[in-house]
Amino acid sequence: MHKEKIEQIKAEIAAAKASTTDELEKYRMRFISKKSVVGELFAQMREISHEQKREFGQVVNEVKQLAEQKFQELIESVGSGKQKRGNGQVDLTLPPTNIPIGGIHPLTATRQRIIEIFERIGFNLSEGPEIEDDWHNFTALNFPENHPAREMQDTFFIEKNPDIALRTHTSSVQVRVMEKEKPPIRTLSPGRVFRNEAISARAHCIFHQVEGLYVDRNVSFADLKQTLYHFAKEMFGKETKVRFRPSFFPFTEPSAEIDISCLICGGKGCNICKHSGWVEIGGSGMVDPNVLENCGIDSEEFTGFAFGMGIERIAMLKYQINDLRLFTENDIRFLQQFRPLL
Numbered sequence: 001m002h003k004e005k006i007e008q009i010k011a012e013i014a015a016a017k018a019s020t021t022d023e024l025e026k027y028r029m030r031f032i033s034k035k036s037v038v039g040e041l042f043a044q045m046r047e048i049s050h051e052q053k054r055e056f057g058q059v060v061n062e063v064k065q066l067a068e069q070k071f072q073e074l075i076e077s078v079g080s081g082k083q084k085r086g087n088g089q090v091d092l093t094l095p096p097t098n099i100p101i102g103g104i105h106p107l108t109a110t111r112q113r114i115i116e117i118f119e120r121i122g123f124n125l126s127e128g129p130e131i132e133d134d135w136h137n138f139t140a141l142n143f144p145e146n147h148p149a150r151e152m153q154d155t156f157f158i159e160k161n162p163d164i165a166l167r168t169h170t171s172s173v174q175v176r177v178m179e180k181e182k183p184p185i186r187t188l189s190p191g192r193v194f195r196n197e198a199i200s201a202r203a204h205c206i207f208h209q210v211e212g213l214y215v216d217r218n219v220s221f222a223d224l225k226q227t228l229y230h231f232a233k234e235m236f237g238k239e240t241k242v243r244f245r246p247s248f249f250p251f252t253e254p255s256a257e258i259d260i261s262c263l264i265c266g267g268k269g270c271n272i273c274k275h276s277g278w279v280e281i282g283g284s285g286m287v288d289p290n291v292l293e294n295c296g297i298d299s300e301e302f303t304g305f306a307f308g309m310g311i312e313r314i315a316m317l318k319y320q321i322n323d324l325r326l327f328t329e330n331d332i333r334f335l336q337q338f339r340p341l342l
């Protein structure tokens with residue numbers, strides 16, 4: 001048997017390379033064609049004794065398969081090399097390459113839409129740090145130390161004494177703006193906020209808020225209502241109704257929750273609105289004079305309103321999403337549905 005010879009041919013096949021059609025043809029002549037070394041092995045079959053034929057035949061067929069398999073690989077590598085070089089020799093019969101295009105995340109799209117609506121009525125954009133000190137997150141906003149209102153927001157503390165925490169709302173940005181700028185102030189603060197809550201379909205420990213602040217002479221609750229009417233109609237459609245419900249927040253007085261008429265049933269009552277016809281979108285109120293004074297603004301001269309909304313909440317209502325966790329799971333089947341928002 002020609003064991004050594006066969007091993008040598010196998011090694012040659014394994015090491016063979018081709019980057020041009022000429023080299024490919026050389027390979028074909030040496031290992032595939034009738035007069036190739038593999039062809040010769042087949043020719044030798046005739047001279048082999050009957051007993052050895054079966055075993056030899058198996059070995060030769062194996063070599064032939066190896067040679068053909070390698071030939072296919074070389075054809076493919078020469079083909080893709082040509083395409084990469086872009087030398088005009090593109091094979092137009094190849095199927096087109098599918099390039100998947102990304103899309104805008106529904107939360108980003110919602111955030112952008114909210115910003116657009118408020119920018120058009122004169123609000124500018126402000127941002128602040130996600131790690132905040134006690135003053136900006138609580139004390140300046142009229143949360144006295146040891147006050148139960150602090151317990152309403154389960155906080156992630158990074159350090160105690162002095163307290164450093166992940167901000168629980170974007171109201172901290174409003175404090176920073178008021179400390180730095182003089183009225184008139186009209187600003188919108190979108191951003192990520194953090195609360196130590198169990199993750200469920202309706203709550204998450206990380207979510208997004210957008211808060212608005214308007215401070216000037218003679219700003220009234222009527223201005224607040226009109227601004228939010230305008231927002232609701234722009235965001236959810238002309239037919240949307242808005243309702244204010246008295247509430248309590250440490251940083252506003254008076255305070256109100258903002259409801260809009262249910263988008264699903266139009267106010268008739270359904271599962272989404274728990275048959276009330278209304279769904280809550282956020283909180284609002286007139287800035288407490290203490291907060292203005294804490295930020296160096298004369299509360300005798302100036303008044304202001306503030307409002308805050310969850311961006312997830314707005315997106316869930318607008319696109320009828322029933323589980324908050326979908327936003328962060330990165331499931332492509334969910335995200336692909338928002339491609340048209342591009």
Ligand SMILES: [Zn+2]
Pocket residue numbers: 262263264265266267268269270271272273274275277278
């Ligand atoms: Zn409803």
